[in-house]
Amino acid sequence: MPRLTLGHSTDRFFDKQPVGRIMNRLTMDMSTIDLYLFMKVSGSVMIFFQTLVPLAYIHAILPWYMSLFALPFYYVVFMLYLRYQNTAVPLRYCFKTSSSITQSHLSDVMTNTVVVRGFGEQNRIAVTYAGCVDNSVKADLTDDRLMKRWLCNRVNYLWTFYNSISYIIGLYNASWLGPGTLGIALTNLLLLEGMIEPSLEMMAGALFELIALARVHEYTSVTQEKAMYNVEDAKLRNHTVRFLRSKATPLTVREADDRVEVLANGKVLLHSTPDGRSLMLADSGSDSQIGRFQDLCATCAELNQIPSLHHIVAANDASGSAKDIAQELSRSARSFMTATGFTTQPQVVVEFQSSWLADGARLDIQDLRAGYAEVPQDVLKGVTFSVEPRMKVAVVGTTGCGKSSMLLALLRIIEPRGGKIVINGIDTQEIGLATLRSSLGLVPQDPMLFTGTLRHNLDPFKVYTDGRIRKAVQYAHLEAFINTLPLGLDHVVSDEGGNLSFGQRQLLCLARMVLRQPALLLLDEATSAIDPATQESVQDTINHAFPGSTMLAVAHRLETIMEHRPYRVALCGVGVFLRVSFWPWGAADRNVWSFAATFCRCFRTPVIAACLS
Ligand SMILES: Nc1ncnc2c1ncn2[C@@H]1O[C@H](COP(=O)(O)OP(=O)(O)OP(=O)(O)O)[C@@H](O)[C@H]1O
Numbered sequence: 001m002p003r004l005t006l007g008h009s010t011d012r013f014f015d016k017q018p019v020g021r022i023m024n025r026l027t028m029d030m031s032t033i034d035l036y037l038f039m040k041v042s043g044s045v046m047i048f049f050q051t052l053v054p055l056a057y058i059h060a061i062l063p064w065y066m067s068l069f070a071l072p073f074y075y076v077v078f079m080l081y082l083r084y085q086n087t088a089v090p091l092r093y094c095f096k097t098s099s100s101i102t103q104s105h106l107s108d109v110m111t112n113t114v115v116v117r118g119f120g121e122q123n124r125i126a127v128t129y130a131g132c133v134d135n136s137v138k139a140d141l142t143d144d145r146l147m148k149r150w151l152c153n154r155v156n157y158l159w160t161f162y163n164s165i166s167y168i169i170g171l172y173n174a175s176w177l178g179p180g181t182l183g184i185a186l187t188n189l190l191l192l193e194g195m196i197e198p199s200l201e202m203m204a205g206a207l208f209e210l211i212a213l214a215r216v217h218e219y220t221s222v223t224q225e226k227a228m229y230n231v232e233d234a235k236l237r238n239h240t241v242r243f244l245r246s247k248a249t250p251l252t253v254r255e256a257d258d259r260v261e262v263l264a265n266g267k268v269l270l271h272s273t274p275d276g277r278s279l280m281l282a283d284s285g286s287d288s289q290i291g292r293f294q295d296l297c298a299t300c301a302e303l304n305q306i307p308s309l310h311h312i313v314a315a316n317d318a319s320g321s322a323k324d325i326a327q328e329l330s331r332s333a334r335s336f337m338t339a340t341g342f343t344t345q346p347q348v349v350v351e352f353q354s355s356w357l358a359d360g361a362r363l364d365i366q367d368l369r370a371g372y373a374e375v376p377q378d379v380l381k382g383v384t385f386s387v388e389p390r391m392k393v394a395v396v397g398t399t400g401c402g403k404s405s406m407l408l409a410l411l412r413i414i415e416p417r418g419g420k421i422v423i424n425g426i427d428t429q430e431i432g433l434a435t436l437r438s439s440l441g442l443v444p445q446d447p448m449l450f451t452g453t454l455r456h457n458l459d460p461f462k463v464y465t466d467g468r469i470r471k472a473v474q475y476a477h478l479e480a481f482i483n484t485l486p487l488g489l490d491h492v493v494s495d496e497g498g499n500l501s502f503g504q505r506q507l508l509c510l511a512r513m514v515l516r517q518p519a520l521l522l523l524d525e526a527t528s529a530i531d532p533a534t535q536e537s538v539q540d541t542i543n544h545a546f547p548g549s550t551m552l553a554v555a556h557r558l559e560t561i562m563e564h565r566p567y568r569v570a571l572c573g574v575g576v577f578l579r580v581s582f583w584p585w586g587a588a589d590r591n592v593w594s595f596a597a598t599f600c601r602c603f604r605t606p607v608i609a610a611c612l613s
């Protein structure tokens with residue numbers, strides 16, 4: 001449960017929670033809950049009854065004044081237990097906090113080992129770490145040993161005193177009680193004395209497990225992001241569907257009137273879109289009814305869910321050309337097996353793109369205000385600009401002026417506080433987060449990789465064929481590097497991509513986007529760590545590998561932008577991303593220095609944000 005809620009928590013949660021605390025709760029606390037909570041709580045209930053029944057019996061058979069004498073005794077024991085609990089619970093929290101700090105410290109050092117060694121700070125780090133462990137052990141010992149001992153000793157002394165008094169009174173009244181009754185009462189009292197320590201141990205254990213439960217339970221109520229899916233946006237979602245080649249309907253391809261048609265059972269099922277990059281359903285015959293994707297494979301139920309206005313943008317290795325996609329769809333199982341060497345159950349993987357963004361994404365940002373939760377000041381203060389479909393826009397501005405924040409607002413990782421972000425007429429606030437994010441692609445400033453193979457990092461949901469992955473890798477100029485690896489795409493990437501250079505990590509993130517071909521691509525300093533020669537070719541890739549994408553690229557190096565004419569440039573100013581507009585590319589501005597001069601001029605004027613293209 002907490003794992004699920006954390007997965008959907010707002011970004012702010014991870015900003016505020018140290019990694020050690022999250023690790024501690026999701027590992028140590030969770031495992032104690034799973035392993036011991038039930039055992040300790042049920043053990044405590046059992047012990048409670050094991051104590052209560054003999055006590056009730058003793059009081060039933062001993063004279064009434066014995067019970068009266070016992071009342072202050074029980075009261076003192078209860079007060080001792082309360083005192084114990086009031087100290088043990090905060091101490092337990094101290095122990096948990098100190099072990100979280102220890103874990104955070106360890107994880108900081110592990111991720112920065114090079115810096116620690118570089119500065120020769122190993123000894124200082126070791127001393128700090130020892131201090132953390134020391135604090136944690138002190139809290140644990142005090143709580144788990146000292147406090148329990150404190151309580152057990154006092155209860156033991158009191159019980160012994162109570163037992164002695166009961167023995168004396170019982171022996172004086174032996175004739176009245178009868179030897180049998182007296183024997184049972186005194187034996188029970190002795191037994192209870194032996195049970196004090198294990199009972200307290202069990203109850204304290206249950207208390208500790210309940211504290212672990214309370215800590216984990218806190219994570220079930222963290223602030224959640226907005227809904228991932230809305231009912232209304234089913235038609236906006238992209239889909240990937242697989243079906244067996246052998247079950248697919250036999251298709252034929254023909255070219256007529258500058259368009260490609262795919263025929264099933266003699267009828268036109270699909271035809272190319274006007275831009276020739278994808279296929280769409282054709283009107284089926286005289287009744288002008290649109291066909292159904294289900295006709296591609298009658299046995300594949302998933303195809304039935306695809307809205308009829310979706311476009312087919314890829315089939316197996318084929319993408320970007322309606323003709324290639326049509327030919328791939330129409331290949332027979334036999335020809336497929338011969339061509340690719342597949343020996344078992346060849347599949348067709350078809351990507352459907354919603355009609356929402358099929359003709360490119362038009363972005364309209366209207367008076368957008370956004371900021372980070374709990375920080376009252378807005379980072380984006382009324383950003384207004386529009387980007388036409390398939391336009392490439394470079395965003396430049398000083399450090400900290402809000403470029404990355406604007407990309408995060410587009411993805412609704414920070415929710416807008418005012419204004420609107422409209423993509424192709426749809427307000428992004430009105431659609432589910434998963435729908436929105438699956439239509440956009442981000443190459444972040446700090447490239448993010450997961451532990452696993454290169455293939456897993458490129459295609460975590462296993463929806464692309466090897467051919468497409470290899471093509472993407474080639475586009476991203478990673479092919480030469482991958483060919484040198486003995487395991488190729490199965491090379492294991494270590495934690496956070498630690499065994500790859502920063503530039504290689506950026507290229508992998510770019511290859512991911514080449515595979516996904518998002519309608520709106522956001523690049524945040526995507527090539528900042530790549531050498532100038534490679535950068536030129538990568539820049540070329542960025543310009544040509546996303547023909548259908550609208551692109552917002554944050555860049556610091558003016559040369560990067562100036563050398564690539566398709567870009568328009570948006571300048572933004574410190575702290576306020578006031579207003580962005582575009583005007584035609586002037587010949588004089590092609591010179592990087594004149595552009596830089598314009599850039600600097602803009603920053604000195606009251607209108608902080610301006611734009612060139
Ligand atoms: N998680 C956060 N919590 C609070 N404030 C933040 C957070 N991230 C960024 N900021 C603040 O928002 C402002 C804009 O930051 P942002 O990262 O968008 O700048 P940027 O233009 O991308 O800078 P750079 O060129 O250095 O990448 C900065 O003042 C920064 O301090």
Ligand SMILES: [Mg+2]
Nearest residue numbers: 403404445524
């Ligand atoms: Mg940034």
